Amino acid sequence: MSQTNQARRLFLKQLGIVGGGLIVGLPLSASVNANSTTNAALQPNAFIHLSQSGEVSFYLPRSEMGQGTYHGLTTLIGEELDIDPARIRVHHATADTAFNNPEYDQQITGGSTSMKGSYLPLRQAAADARALLLLAAVQQLGVPREQLRTDNGYVLHGEQKTPYAELVAVAAQLETPQDVALKEPSEFKYIGKQRPRLDGHAKATGTAEFGLDIDFPGLQRAVLVRCPVAGGTVNRVDDSAARGMPGVTHVVSIHNGVAVVAEHYYQAKLAAAKLVIDWQLPEKLSQFSSAEGQAQFAQALDADKSHEAFKQGDGSKALNPASRVLRADYWAPYLAHATMEPMNCTVKIADGEMDVWVGSQSPGLAQGLAAFYSGISKSKIRIHSTFLGGGFGRRTASDYVGEAVAIAKASGVPVQLIWSREDDTRHDLYRPAAMARFAIGLTDDGRIDTWQVRRAGPNIMAYTVDEALDAMAPGFLPNGMVNWMSKAGYGLYDGWSLDHSSVEGLYEDYDASHKAVEHVTVDPGLPCGFWRSVGHSFSGFFKESMIDEVAVATEQDPVAYRLQHLSGNPRLANALKVAAEKAGWPKAGNSERRLGVAAHNSFASSVAQVAEVSLENGAIRVHKVVCVVDCGRVVNPDVVKAQMESGILFGLTAALHGEITLKDGVVQQSNFHDYPVLRMPQTPEIDVHIIDSNEPPTGVGEPGTPPIAAAVANALFALTGQRLRSLPLKLAS
Template sequence: MRRRTWLLSAAGAAGALVVGWGVLPQRSRLGSGALMLRSEGEVPLNGWIKIAADGSVVLAMPRSEMGQGVHTALPMLAAEELDVPLSSVRLEQAGADAIYGNVSMLVASLPFHPLEDAEGDGSLSVKAGRWIVGKLARELGINATGGSSSIADLWDVIRLAAATARASLVGAASLQWKLPAEELVVKDGVIRHASGKSVGYGEVARAASGTPPGAVKVKDRKEWTLIGRSLLRLDLPEKVDGRARFGLDVRLPGMKFASVRLCPMLGGSVGAIRSEKGLSMPGAERLVMLPALGGSTAGFAVVGRTSWHAQRGASAIDVEWHQRPLGGLDSRQIEAELEAAVRTQSGHVFYERGDAAGEERSGKLVEAWYHAPYLAHATMEPMNCTARVAAGKVEVWAPTQVPEMARGIAARVAGVSTDDVIFHTTLLGGGFGRRLEVDVVAQAVRIAMDCGGAPVQLVWSREEDIRHDFYRPMQVARLRASIDSGGRVTSLRITSAGDAITPRWMERGLPMLSGPFDTPDKTTSEGLFDLPYGIATQRIEHVATRMGVPVGFWRSVGHSHNAFFSESFIDELASAAKIGPVEFRRELLKDAPRHLAVLNLAAEKSNWGGALPAGRQRGIALHESFGSIVAQVAEVSLVEGKPRVHRVVCAIDCGTAVNPGVIAQQMEGSVLFALTALLHGRIDIREGAVQQGNFHDYPIVRLAQAPSVETWIVASGRPPQGVGEPGVPPLAPAVANAIFALTGIRRRKLPLAA
């Protein structure tokens, strides 16, 4: 009943669902050729595919490239179905139509337990929920790159669009030659017949635009020639030779530069300003006040001839900052309040079966508390945006994961229609969820409004970036389980507490969808309520708080800390049962064959139980997130009491592996990202101000600390699932479990090196 209430509330927040609308079929995502840009010599065949005069293919690209390889994997799908070389596919930024929205990301936000949502066996309420939210998502068309969903969302869409275009092209040749279409074959973009006739795509594209495709069928996997191969990434050459354009690379005639200073106290405000000294600095030209925009803290910006002039001018301004009316935030106090919430408050029950409280009265009770701190994103490319406001029009260049949300806030700040905003999405120098926010876009547009039509590039300093992030929430959890005399887990109770991300994010970027109430947010309990282990009696609940710290999506979101809690605790239970960590998990996974296969693969490839150099131990963890199952084995030693990770063996079942090389890259990057967090990551807040400010006190893993990473992919015929994030969650518990194997001491609080 709770889940049904959540579903209806979420739908109501987006607008009333009427019966007539609800029974209509879901909107097609193929789209018409009118949605693509009109360019000389290029013929659009639907909303995704154009054919150029030389026979090359232009693919509409609605997803942002931030290093995850999506600008290679998605073109591979189009090239496969069109039978063209991957090198002949070019990308064009997709427009604003709803067909480019991310349906899978919204459907995945439903808090259904895997047992309820099993493929082909979902309950009526689960099926109805997925249908309604999927239909709503198609209507809303929210274009976002997040939730490791790009390939999963567009797997069918792009293949169908390309197959449809191919059918029309072949059909056009068939009509011209008066030969049956089934006698024609295509290779490398050339249509051929056994009689010797041949024609390139570019030569029949115009005729194909008016040729119905007839029956369309995507290729069977046994026909694939590209999907499943480790092809070189299309974005690498331009990144190597400098042609690639990130947000910081935007340069326009007459461009000015801006630097911000925001109130050091989160949620604070600007008092008296003495700007004379700052504006008298060489190259400093203008002061622009910035209210709290897009969830940011208030402050000001200085505009100058170069970024250096703007930064020096901003730093020289004397300002009186005011604390927020409710008083300064303190992360130590927040942690204590979260612990109290776990002890005293009832939360939303995400999953329950059996009587966990009753089962605890029998057998051996094991209880543990786990803690995770606030974390910043610290993307390598600092926050930036370029904007121009002139003659009632706005033009924006930004590295963003949400171009349409960014376009929307640009329009609201400038007071124009979204039709009057032109938006250019650049490459992203790291996203990790930080660029799901639109605060920097709002600030850049506000600054540009004061600059007489000149384009302005706003660049945050690293200090502003770390001190004014939307942080991964702090979270506290109490885990309790009972074990019988045979070492069997008979009950599991988990209560966690921490801020909910999704309602805060919607308030900032999608105010039309946010309501006066919060619905249960799956991200708070993911990785706790949806465990694969066969424990008959469970109660998993979360107390959603609102502590005042700006929180946002951080790579792998709730899984990033909840996996540390759950997989460390599973190891604790194995120890209490006096059973090895792998054997203990195997017993719990008897009814979860996919998870068991991943666990066994990681154990095999890591030589689990084999000899290790003196002073090293292994730890293992298994976790499912974003549709993919990942097991990691970490080989760890201690150097002056701090963990040193030497080797990580990673096994993954992500469904169909579109590009195994990119999957391996993502696992390697995820391990390094997770290693930084588990060793060093912590944001401390005192009197409202974040204490960390740059890489000297918010360090990242350096080359010398990087472990070797091996990736093993489970062969699968299932549709592809997420890859960009699932490699992050298992590492912290794997390392913590290795430390226990070394020392006999449990480390239940992140970061582990603290």
């Protein structure tokens, strides 16, 4: 487990203890035992349900937001249950501790942990079910276990084929056997094989249901006007003009703004523009503008007041003034997620109970926040999960769930809260801006002796604490107290530990006798959250550009220089070697182009990339990216490939375009014209290679993102001699 995961798990466990209501460590396969099943169906655990009519259902415990859990985790079930995954009916799981992510003890889809954390437990759940069916067959057919085998939904005895469905009634009466063995990899029929995605058909026919697609008679649409500066509150509102607009049924004030409820979304949106609101602006953030932001971060780095995040050897003391030290500052801006499906949530409150329909990366926290904003106990709140139209970390937060619940409660009607693209861009929980200052001390022969790096910027944890406390605080605490605790934010959090995600990826990969990692918190107050690859999203660029600088300064080949410093990191070294070979390093496709390389470990996976870059009419053009990934044993090779493509293009948007700026605390971007996303004509050819491995599976949703900006920047250096140390990458003209 990575240090990040440990920190997050500890953090969540502590909250659980504080909350008193969190059930932790429930073994997955024991969460619902065989006693709870009936003759009509076999439900040996929370995940698997077999009916007598032959339907095999799988309750998918992780959210599907594009990264492939629907296909991947169903593959695990199909493998051990021994039935073609395409024959399994997949349901999105509701909020329940039985569906907690074993990596976090919370029902969270994040940290590229879905396959890593499910690989054994879900296979075990399916293997247990198969064992029950075989036991039932022994009884029902009166033959010894040794003469039975299974194949694609049947128990076979010689020529006799018994469908699983015919064994369900007997199996449901049996105790789940203990210590059921899992298949050997040599027996795999589905794991490691190339098959079309199981959710492909629904998504190619428009039938996949997203949160925005929820509809029922009486449902109204809501648009919420929030303070332009995050955290501001309503002083006064004049809603007379809005109330007179067509279709409008309610105008209500909630904790963070004023909502217009109407029959249709476009009516609510038109009416919301007529609201006249006087805001109480938050003092700190409304004084922050990005134009001075970088200077503020740099000053903080100068000030010499920092937390030690990591130390090895003599740390900073080893920076010998007599020897050669390379220094550089790097910068990465705030970023929005820009999921294609804007935030939305549908809420119906009736008879003291509540139904919530939402595409969420954390349905359990969504349920908790729904309880906080409604006063209805969690046991009376049903969460209906849907497909997610993109997540990238944005949907780990439940701010939009809290809003929808508050609007439904205040208006007294079922509502679907729909964020506009402008809302989505301006009221995100942003990837924190970050500045890193490196000082790399070299030995006489040009090797790295001391790796010192200090990072300045906001911490994500300060904002997740806020929401998690609201969601998880026990019912007996009055809301006022919970509010006080959560708004204590940094005060509460600083005393715990350093937010590892603020420094992750800055220092781990390369060999150095001495390492010193320090952190300075600078936080203008713009809400921050998890953004695909989290801290690695900036540290991958910082670290992989810096190592390139060092290689160039010591006049060594960037691949060879990295390899010299990867003795403690054989898997990354191997990925790098293979990537260099596949890309034809160091020679680009033609004389107009140059190659740049980057390699980075994140989420327990190793990824190396080589980008081939040229200038077209002075603009940066990325022609090709060779990507090599080592993510342990591969369950779905094509999903791994797709995730590398996805991570690269997501990172390329950030490298070439991504920048959220503020003026007096107000986000300046609003939609895809001023917060552009990569389009097809800018998309490079991507050539993915997967390292063959028998190690346990590790993450793929995020690790493709961190290296790409540095690979492109390093290629641009080779091409132009300009070392670009800020994102997005902009060449001096």
